[in-house]
Amino acid sequence: MRVPIEDWQFWTTTLAAILAAAYVARGLLPGGILGGRANQTRATLTVEGKKPGRPLAR
Template identity: 50%
Template sequence: MPFPVHDWQFWVATLAAVGALWFLIRRLMPHRARRRKGRRALLTVEGKPLDHSRSEDRSNAPASR
């Protein structure tokens, strides 16, 4: 018995089956480990809030005392 490739219902059912298979395979496959960005500090060692606008400009500058 040949496939009814000229019938639109065949293609709708085929697309539904392929979509369901794709969904199941995606759910069963392990997720790739995403690399998380490091957390930005909210407080400094002195306990003062970190000013992000100034800290980005001097991120590699030596600490001045």
């Protein structure tokens, strides 16, 4: 049982796999870690950074 560390192609594919794993994890982790989704800017409506959901204060 061995890992082909002498093969540059192994390192290329390993780097791609790490990046892919980070991308998948990014969607699961809270904002701030690996640039999680919570930090993404979306074209949706927010009120002081939060989704509206309270009655109007007149």
